[in-house]
Amino acid sequence: MSNQDPVWILGTSMTKFGRYADKDLIDLAAEASLGALDDGGVAMGEMDILAAGCLYEANGGVGQRLQKQLGQTGIPVYNVANACATGATAVRTVMMAIKAGEAQMGLAVGVEQMGKMGMLGADRAARSDKQVFERKGRFGSVVGVEGRLGTNMMPGVFAQAGMEYAYENDGVGFEQFAKVAQKNHEHSTLNPLAQYRKAFTLDEVMSSEVIAYPNTLLMCCPTGDGSAAVVLVSDEKLKTLPREQQRRAVKVSASVLTSDPWTEGCQVQPDVNTLTRNAADAAYEVSGVDPADLDLVELHDCFATAELRHYDNLRLCEPGGAGEWIDKGGPWRDGEIPVNVSGGLLSKGHPIGATGVANLFEVATHLRGEAGDRQVPDAKVGLAHVIGLGSSCGVHILERSGL
Amino acid sequence: MGEQTAPDETGPKQISMVEYLKLGDEPHLVANVCEACGASYFDRRNACAACGAREFSTERLANTGEVRTFTIVHRAARGVPAPYISAVVDLDGGGRVKSNIINIEPNPANVTLGMRVRLATYVTATDDDGNEAVAFGYEPAAA
Numbered sequence: 001m002s003n004q005d006p007v008w009i010l011g012t013s014m015t016k017f018g019r020y021a022d023k024d025l026i027d028l029a030a031e032a033s034l035g036a037l038d039d040g041g042v043a044m045g046e047m048d049i050l051a052a053g054c055l056y057e058a059n060g061g062v063g064q065r066l067q068k069q070l071g072q073t074g075i076p077v078y079n080v081a082n083a084c085a086t087g088a089t090a091v092r093t094v095m096m097a098i099k100a101g102e103a104q105m106g107l108a109v110g111v112e113q114m115g116k117m118g119m120l121g122a123d124r125a126a127r128s129d130k131q132v133f134e135r136k137g138r139f140g141s142v143v144g145v146e147g148r149l150g151t152n153m154m155p156g157v158f159a160q161a162g163m164e165y166a167y168e169n170d171g172v173g174f175e176q177f178a179k180v181a182q183k184n185h186e187h188s189t190l191n192p193l194a195q196y197r198k199a200f201t202l203d204e205v206m207s208s209e210v211i212a213y214p215n216t217l218l219m220c221c222p223t224g225d226g227s228a229a230v231v232l233v234s235d236e237k238l239k240t241l242p243r244e245q246q247r248r249a250v251k252v253s254a255s256v257l258t259s260d261p262w263t264e265g266c267q268v269q270p271d272v273n274t275l276t277r278n279a280a281d282a283a284y285e286v287s288g289v290d291p292a293d294l295d296l297v298e299l300h301d302c303f304a305t306a307e308l309r310h311y312d313n314l315r316l317c318e319p320g321g322a323g324e325w326i327d328k329g330g331p332w333r334d335g336e337i338p339v340n341v342s343g344g345l346l347s348k349g350h351p352i353g354a355t356g357v358a359n360l361f362e363v364a365t366h367l368r369g370e371a372g373d374r375q376v377p378d379a380k381v382g383l384a385h386v387i388g389l390g391s392s393c394g395v396h397i398l399e400r401s402g403l
Numbered sequence: 404m405g406e407q408t409a410p411d412e413t414g415p416k417q418i419s420m421v422e423y424l425k426l427g428d429e430p431h432l433v434a435n436v437c438e439a440c441g442a443s444y445f446d447r448r449n450a451c452a453a454c455g456a457r458e459f460s461t462e463r464l465a466n467t468g469e470v471r472t473f474t475i476v477h478r479a480a481r482g483v484p485a486p487y488i489s490a491v492v493d494l495d496g497g498g499r500v501k502s503n504i505i506n507i508e509p510n511p512a513n514v515t516l517g518m519r520v521r522l523a524t525y526v527t528a529t530d531d532d533g534n535e536a537v538a539f540g541y542e543p544a545a546a
Contacts, residue, residue, distance in 0.1 A: 138446035140422030147483030159474035213475035
């Protein structure tokens with residue numbers, strides 16, 4: 001095993017995203033995990049490592065609780081939390097163990113149970129005002145800053161990220177952002193695993209309730225429950241497995257994680273762009289894949305305004321040309337590079353810990369030619385992207401086996 | 404730390420809602436500026452996030468600038484009046500700040516990217532002793 005050898009996805013699975021009042025977090029994680037093991041034709045006893053990604057119960061020993069459902073084999077368990085990149089970080093944890101030669105096979109699972117919290121990151125309680133003013137915190141504030149000194153809630157932060165792109169580039173406005181949501185809701189009608197499967201007209205998207213202009217309700221992702229899992233295997237081990245398992249295996253050609261480097265404005269408004277560009281550029285370099293080679297992309301459309309920026313950040317369109325690109329249909333499933341054929345976070349859903357694993361499931365399923373009604377024809381190479389505010393970005397490039 | 408202007412020694416006072424807003428005859432913002440690279444911060448830093456240097460000086464920022472991006476928040480945090488305009492402002496001479504655009508109807512037709520603005524203050528809350536917290540926002544200014 002050389003650390004230059006590729007790591008492969010041997011098995012993968014996800015639960016339908018939605019709301020599961022009758023199940024708990026561990027039920028969901030177990031369902032995805034057993035699905036991934038079965039899909040890969042392997043058993044828990046063959047796993048050398050387990051990484052469990054979950055944000056809201058990050059201190060809850062999710063990995064060890066999951067072992068009680070799958071098999072307590074004594075292997076190392078890593079419980080991982082890294083904002084919306086939690087799932088991608090769990091996958092990378094297993095990958096690094098394989099690259100380091102400590103493991104031949106491992107299971108990475110992402111899971112979240114958010115229940116009915118409304119849309120992502122909105123409507124949190126404000127800090128209550130003090131009875132007598134007293135300076136507190138790093139800004140020495142005497143009252144809550146949210147809503148007084150701008151907004152730091154997600155719908156507004158990502159609205160501002162989108163409007164900044166409009167400030168820097170021509171041909172970008174409310175309508176271009178709304179087209180992103182129109183596309184992803186339409187795409188989701190073909191995905192049986194999506195939380196929502198309803199198409200809306202552009203007019204319906206633009207005239208739905210304004211949450212944080214230009215993001216309307218239909219341009220914000222929901223909260224929900226769900227889990228996704230992958231079994232990773234070393235190149236060396238894969239070669240010992242039956243040919244059918246080798247044929248269905250999907251090559252991880254690049255796996256990159258970045259954080260946000262210092263930029264001028266990032267102290268007051270999170271910069272979701274630089275770290276995404278850095279991760280994408282590194283992934284293209286490592287894999288030798290060119291953006292024009294991509295047959296599909298699953299990217300982090302937590303809000304419609306974010307997706308538009310990421311066309312540019314991931315080099316899917318001409319620099320500054322994201323507005324024009326969606327106007328001409330570039331990211332639609334029959335366009336130049338299909339983006340979020342799963343329905344994306346906007347409609348497939350965004351149970352946070354599961355998201356970064358679920359987009360690997362989606363890309364891998366297309367590369368295997370097993371995506372059913374939503375299959376992108378003859379898909380050979382795809383990219384999966386997640387970003388968590390704070391910030392953390394994961395980019396994976398996957399390729400089919402060629403067998 | 405923040406200056407307080409008091410009608411008398413014992414009565415209620417005005418206090419800036421954050422330490423980097425300085426009150427007085429001409430309210431303005433201050434930042435901790437890295438002496439090595441000039442990066443600016445509104446909170447305290449152990450070392451500069453841009454270059455790692457550890458020496459900072461306090462500098463006054465301009466009261467004028469232009470709107471780099473904005474959003475109009477309709478579904479706000481509990482207790483926050485909505486809708487309101489949140490914006491990031493590029494200050495003349497350097498520095499970037501997030502706050503509300505005030506003294507204007509929160510309507511997309513009234514805000515343009517690149518719009519000239521200037522700092523304005525207002526009382527945002529009063530405590531049980533009658534002390535007033537003063538907030539800052541930006542209002543439209545002639546180009």
